[in-house]
Amino acid sequence: MAKTIMIVDDSASVRQVVGIALKGAGYDVLEASDGKDALAKLTGQKIHLIISDVNMPNMDGITLVKELKKHPNYKFTPVMMLTTESQDSKKAEGQAAGAKAWIVKPFQPPQMLDAVSRLVLP
């Protein structure tokens, strides 16, 4: 049974590129265009990992992580931030909110997939 990973980013091209990398490694991929869309699509199915951008309209990534930590079904789902932001202050915010990792774009597929395999739920 393939594991399911959700990718949240307002850029269609990023969702696609990440999707290609993940599907090539054998994962199933679910897409959302921002934090609000992501929460709407999480209807109880098992998600093994969430990869999220930080700067998005409607609901940004850090807020999404905070919301997920309060969600009864998804508070234990690991979240990995994938963003252009590299400032330490932003990273600290992400860590405080509960994110498990922070990858700066552009990402190298082997490194990203390695991080995914380390964090994804069994």
Next chain:
Amino acid sequence: MQNVSETAPGAPVGGSAMVLWPVWAHVPVGGVLLLVAAGAGLEGAIYALVWLAASAPVAWYAMRTCRRLLDAAAQAALAATSVPSAPHVEGIEHLCTQIMPIWSRHIETSRSTAEEAIINLSTSLSGIVTRLEATAKHSEQAAGGHADGSGDGIVATLASCETELKAVLGALAETVQAKTAMLSEVGRLAGFTEELQKMAAEVGAIANRTNLLALNAAIEAARAGEAGRGFAVVADEVRKLSTLSGETGQNIRKKVDFIGQAMLATQQTAQRSAEQDNQTLAQSETAIHGVLGAFRRTADNLTQSTEALQRESHGVRDEVASLLVNLQFQDRTSQMLTHVRNDISKLESHISEALGAQAAGATAVDAGVWLAEMEATYATDEQRANHQGRDAVGSSGGVSFF
């Protein structure tokens, strides 16, 4: 700003010095005149006073001009060190409100065209990789299987064929062996016929001797006369019996001969048949090995092609991975262009408001504040580097675990 900054700061001062000379001139001239008037009497004094009165307005005017020039110099000095307010291109605000929306639209069209193209490219790429991997897997299945014959694929089929053909060859060999065994049995039986012939001959010999004996017995019986009559009958019967046995013996011999010949013929046929079987067996073995060999060579070629295909597939996947890194540029370009567009809109709104506003002071722009607001919206190092006018250090792919 030409009239202020291009002239040297000293020039207004020099200019004012020139304008002031009537004032300077008045002091000594006035003084001299007064002295002269003092010496020239009342007429002279009156001339001097008239001269002073006439020149006063001139002096006053010169002083005022001088002050104005000094003020301008002071302002110029101040302007050189602070934000210049001022002369602008006539009609620029109106132009901005017209052209900025157009710039915005150009930028957005560029951004979305590139985004669409990149998405299509990524989709094609993804399709290619998926099809290549499916082909490689299919090929692996076709060529695959295990050496014990389980599973599908050519290797498994080859292994099953080999097993079954070997079984067929085994069965053929067994048949040949059975025939050979039968042949030696027949040979053994043929040996018995000789003995039977000998026994038949003995029977014949015994019949002959019995006949002879009976003849002698008949002669003796005749010599004995009446007393020998009973004996002569017995002797007669014995002779008949011996003749019969002699015939029986002959019949046995004929039959045995017949059997003997039949057996010989059978033996010969069986021998030839065995030779043919051996030949057939040898030919079958050769043919089967030939077919299996050709089959194996084909299977090996297929396995090699499959392995090559797998290698290429992996190579393509690696290339795609590096392409994926480069395709991510679209996201950053998009972000930067969107920020620029937003800022153009913001400035355009501001100018539109300014054109409709009454108080000039309310629509001033503070560049420092504006730039700081823009900097706060940045999400990438490149934007910050561009803002600060330095080179951006490429930061990419760094992973931090919490």
